[in-house]
């Protein structure tokens with residue numbers, strides 16, 4: 706518990722260019738009162754907390770604490786933010802933007818997934834990509850278990866390689882589990898965006914656990930792409 710504030714004021718003479726230029730030095734030691742110590746303890750445990758709530762916990766009215774709040778904030782022990790309250794100066798509280806962004810859930814922003822069975826040909830997968838107007842396909846096996854992901858460039862590469870795309874099954878070229886990066890509906894949209902950026906990919910399957918024929922896996926229930934993130938960003942900017 707902090708119960709002393711050490712305040713040191715050193716005034717330098719800017720005309721002197723060496724270390725002997727201190728012209729005034731004041732050291733003030735302030736002992737915190739019992740109540741100021743209690744305020745710090747409350748803020749430590751409950752912060753950010755508004756002044757009224759601190760006063761309630763101490764059984765006094767807000768006005769009584771005004772000099773204490775003034776001293777504790779001036780001394781740099783507490784910080785105050787309008788509509789947020791008091792918090793320890795040493796503690797970083799999330800900005801309002803961060804709180805809003807992290808409150809946006811994947812569940813509310815996801816689109817329908819486009820899935821294909823793992824044994825469809827590369828040709829059929831390309832047709833599927835065009836018909837559904839997407840950039841990534843999720844590959845599933847029997848029972849709807851996620852097996853892999855195929856992107857536009859994966860498909861372009863195989864076409865340029867002059868392989869017979871009418872014969873090659875899509876699971877030969879996919880990025881397969883467990884290397885597929887996924888999110889769940891409960892995750893924040895910010896976490897999804899961070900994964901897209903960190904892994905340099907365009908799309909994330911939204912998944913939930915599934916059990917099929919004694920096998921544990923992931924079922925695809927949606928998709929988050931850079932377009933979903935862009936839409937969310939636009940909405941954040943609406944007045």
Ligand code: ADP
Nearest residue numbers: 854856857858880884885886905906907908909
């Ligand atoms: P593109 O290759 O068309 O630019 P991406 O950047 O999304 O599209 O894909 C780059 C590579 O990452 C591809 O090989 C693709 O199979 C793979 N990939 C795409 N999405 C994922 C994902 N969610 N998890 C793991 N790998 C992925």
